[in-house]
Amino acid sequence: MYLTSNPVQQLPTFRLKIPFVREGKGSYQTRQPLPGCPRMPLSLQLRQYQRQAITSWFANNGRGTLKMATGSGKTITALAIACELYQQINLQVLLVVCPYRHLVTQWARECQKFNLQPILAFENLYTWQSQLSTQIYNLHSDSQRFVTVITTNSTLIGDGFQSQLKYFPAKTLIIGDEAHNLGAPKLEESLPRGVGLRLALSATPQRYFDDDGTQSLFGYFGQVLQPEFTLRDAIAQGALVHYLYYPVLVELTEAESIAYLKLTKKIGRSLLFREQKNGESGYFEDNEDLKPLLMQRARLIGTAENKLNALRKVMVTRRETTHTLFYCSDGSQEVGGRSSLRQLKAVAKILGVELGYKVSTYTAQTSLAERETLRRQFESGELQGLVAIRCLDEGVDIPAIQTAVILSSSGNPRQFIQRRGRVLRPHPGKERATIFDMIVLPPDLDRETIEVERNLLRKELRRFVEFADLADNAGEARMKLLALQKRYGLLDV
Numbered sequence: 084m085y086l087t088s089n090p091v092q093q094l095p096t097f098r099l100k101i102p103f104v105r106e107g108k109g110s111y112q113t114r115q116p117l118p119g120c121p122r123m124p125l126s127l128q129l130r131q132y133q134r135q136a137i138t139s140w141f142a143n144n145g146r147g148t149l150k151m152a153t154g155s156g157k158t159i160t161a162l163a164i165a166c167e168l169y170q171q172i173n174l175q176v177l178l179v180v181c182p183y184r185h186l187v188t189q190w191a192r193e194c195q196k197f198n199l200q201p202i203l204a205f206e207n208l209y210t211w212q213s214q215l216s217t218q219i220y221n222l223h224s225d226s227q228r229f230v231t232v233i234t235t236n237s238t239l240i241g242d243g244f245q246s247q248l249k250y251f252p253a254k255t256l257i258i259g260d261e262a263h264n265l266g267a268p269k270l271e272e273s274l275p276r277g278v279g280l281r282l283a284l285s286a287t288p289q290r291y292f293d294d295d296g297t298q299s300l301f302g303y304f305g306q307v308l309q310p311e312f313t314l315r316d317a318i319a320q321g322a323l324v325h326y327l328y329y330p331v332l333v334e335l336t337e338a339e340s341i342a343y344l345k346l347t348k349k350i351g352r353s354l355l356f357r358e359q360k361n362g363e364s365g366y367f368e369d370n371e372d373l374k375p376l377l378m379q380r381a382r383l384i385g386t387a388e389n390k391l392n393a394l395r396k397v398m399v400t401r402r403e404t405t406h407t408l409f410y411c412s413d414g415s416q417e418v419g420g421r422s423s424l425r426q427l428k429a430v431a432k433i434l435g436v437e438l439g440y441k442v443s444t445y446t447a448q449t450s451l452a453e454r455e456t457l458r459r460q461f462e463s464g465e466l467q468g469l470v471a472i473r474c475l476d477e478g479v480d481i482p483a484i485q486t487a488v489i490l491s492s493s494g495n496p497r498q499f500i501q502r503r504g505r506v507l508r509p510h511p512g513k514e515r516a517t518i519f520d521m522i523v524l525p526p527d528l529d530r531e532t533i534e535v536e537r538n539l540l541r542k543e544l545r546r547f548v549e550f551a552d553l554a555d556n557a558g559e560a561r562m563k564l565l566a567l568q569k570r571y572g573l574l575d576v
Contacts, residue, residue, distance in 0.1 A: 120229040154508040161179075176229070179234070204232055266297055267296060314500070324507050332567070333524065339383060408468065408486070409469065411471065427470055445470065472491075503518060540571055544576050
């Protein structure tokens, strides 16, 4: 079978065989590779769903997006594909593109288990550019068999990296990790068109509020391969642990309620204007005018003041628990002049000063070296908890997390899925995880706004209900949500 050709530029084609992906250890090892060349770890045993994903990618001519639950082993699956390509066509380059620096080092650790010696191409180009150009030259002169490069999205779009891409050989596999990020226009335009072997990894490949970006992503990497591997599948097959789910309902203050009502009325008027103008009454994802209003409302909910009181109530009886993660609102936003970094600082103060809980903050400003130190202290129990913002949403591997307190409930399904899946990774001695999820109750609404609110809540509530249904305490969790469903006539969710 052959790779699909690009209508603008003819891509290299390779006859790919669907591999016989057998159970047991040591698959894909028919010959001893040289140092730095792909080799499956002798101790590795792929799960059935990973074998199925590999088969689907090869059956789709070396293209496709793997939609697999957070924590279910996308990295291992991708590296197993590289090993098979090395066996089949003498693959020469593995290029991994990650959204964040910490994921580069995380991928590097996994690559080393597969006999690879990756170049880490990020930050200062003088630390990697010469090494990369030398190794690519060695490939072309037949003095080197394989090159592994791991880079970040921001490095990928830079002139230094782009100038090197044109020299990558035809036998290159590009892996987009947390690939939904690569649907952004500037990033998508920077992806190498001359590379035909393409693999995207994401638990949530659809881009929030960006249908065009989603289609661009699938246009480059290929559509989502079937079967998808859901959270339910991951728990049933032991890839993720079972969990207890405790929704914590939080009321807005009077001032927050007034601001919330004003924003909801503006959203309603925007929806009505669109319906009158275009005769459309659909949902709001593709309405550009609504995005700023929805984001303002989400920020208001994210930093709701009463979440701090709810945190005290949750943690005052849990001072002895360890391995707890506290997700705060994104620190890049402001609400009514209040930086939401204040929430992170307030949470750290409540836990560390008022309750004597041993915590540290974990933000985008935390250096890589300090992050590694915090990770070790957290795993050992020296630190009872980490107080974090968005930088822990994607790809971070801290499986020792046993409890999560989620103060920032986002309407973004990607953030919802990432945060909950992050807590469910298996770890020695971890039989079950516990999640406290703070859900802000909208204020009482008038006739003008109640229907708008129902439409806005329906999809978000559906995610909460689905997550509650998968919990070991499903009945208790669903009863908590029942009040919200009754309030807005959403019992059908």
